[in-house]
Amino acid sequence: MREVRQIGQALILALLFLLPVQAALAEVNAGNRAYSTSRPFKITPVATFDTPWAIAVMPEGRLLVTEKGGRLYLVTLDGRKQEVPGVPPVQAIGQDGLLDIVLSPRFGTDHQVYFTYVEPGEGGGRLALARARFAESGDIARLADLAVIWRATPEGGGGQPGGIIAFAPDGQHLFLASGDRMRPQTAQDPGGSLGKILRLNLDGSTPADNPMAAQGGVQAQIWTMGHRNPYGLAFAADGKLWEDEMGPRGGDELNLIRPGRNYGWPLVSNGDNYDGTPIPRHRTRPDLEAPIVYWTPVIAPAGLAFYSGAMFPTWHGSAFIGALRQHALVRIAFDGKGGAREADRWDMGQRIRDVVVAADGALLLIEDRPDGRLLRLTPAK
Template structure:
């Protein structure tokens, strides 16, 4: 064999090995909890199955409860229920889900909420924009407008429903789970198993990957997701998503336009009935997670830390663990590769994580009552 051919073959095999290694990613599933917690956890309030936290500019919080209530909450724990919340289909994993403050909140007082609404064809995931009206110690949602609705309706749990805005504040991203209909995640006619990119009014941006098409295709940013309960932009402007795998294989993915992340064609886990699913390495045409967990942590909630109270966490991702009963910190190497850096046992299922304007970290428990806790540096 000619020397040039041998060298070429060696290079090709090297590239193949590199591709396989990338497809395998880092498995952090077996990591142990850290022996020391670098924070004090103060319980501030309790809720009925809380789901999401969003901070107002003045430091107060909006907190959703899955059965269909939203509260304004002060940092001392005083709660004010918000009126005129849309009716939700609250059952199992479904109900009132995420809440997010509009990038234009300072001038419009608008907020966005996601939820599953009742329907004769089965529940639908819905995204609504409304004005948060505050007057005389009362609060309500006014001018509610549905700007996106799942079509066709129906499906089980795994709704997704996480809302994120790009750093410029001009576009909205929404995760849609597969609603327990796995094959729908690869159906371009359905929103299930997709990340959607919309204008702030729900219209389709002209620069989406398939913007020339209509309907779901035009709205789709990425494809092939199972149960995405975390979506956030990092300080460097990159968009990250985590999603729950089946029996094994929770994923943290870098979200890039037009990519297919593989579900249910590939996974680092297997079906609940024990039947195997091909691994990511078998399909290099599909985007593999750089970090995954097997055994699973059941990730929920995702926030990037850019505050002052925990300077050692700058740039890290904070993730709640439902199955792991933990708060997980993911750090990023210089080349962008994520890896679990620390895991703290919180004793309960952690549903959401948020960072306050003062740099404190807030978490909520997935329980009834579920506690809202403030984490500050241990002294």
């Protein structure tokens, strides 16, 4: 009888992947939105990096900045930077390299950082998640006690690694966005981690209450599936998890992430394949989750951050997205009922890879280019 109950529970949990979130939430195409005509902020360059990828804000205001080529820097807001040794070898080709970095929810006591990178290997690199202790002695900082706690499956190369990390608001679990590595069908394969959002314990093990925990293996780690190239993942103040991802020719997405749901790629999209062949639209498959906001033409969304700082009080609750294709910073406003809209789009003149909120409430952006700048945005007046 116990085995029968377990099979029944597994079937119920698996069926969650077929249920829509809220049929009443309409998709909004923000692709043709014009740039905002005025900027409520001034821009101050802080430092320059070789193709920077992600920013982590430390409690006292210093920053950790990754470069795609495999270097990590400790940075102050007056522009001083020093390389932090201890990063493992990375495969830095095309879209691959050293990717996201975040502080442990218990950083004040465990001094750990988590980061993602594409690990070199036969047949092409694969996405890896590692954690290490941020060790400081005097003016010297390094990564110590490094351990890889998760690796993507199946192996094999390709771009679109994803690699974004977000911790649950209670600090008990880690969410990891894994791209499809340019192999679209992997996003619908529950036996692999590509094209998925995973939910892990802080040590990389599998939580017992995941949607398909009873299935074991990789399947037990899956929180959602059907993702293409997720480059933004963040929790709002109300505890909702949001994700942005790049579509093909059209159909970039902002998704409200719910456990056990299937977000459709490559079965549906609001864009088409690069060779021009059509893909069925989200509206044709109400059993699959549709984006809340989508962009056709694309903006190529990257970093995602929710604002809660003191410098821009009217932006509390807004989210900010870096736009690579549109060279823009995009502000998203929410209606509190699961709906969202693009509220502002500012022309930044360069591809914006990541955006975070500084300890003092300023916005920090990095440009995606070989001489990419770290920019600090503060109120214009």
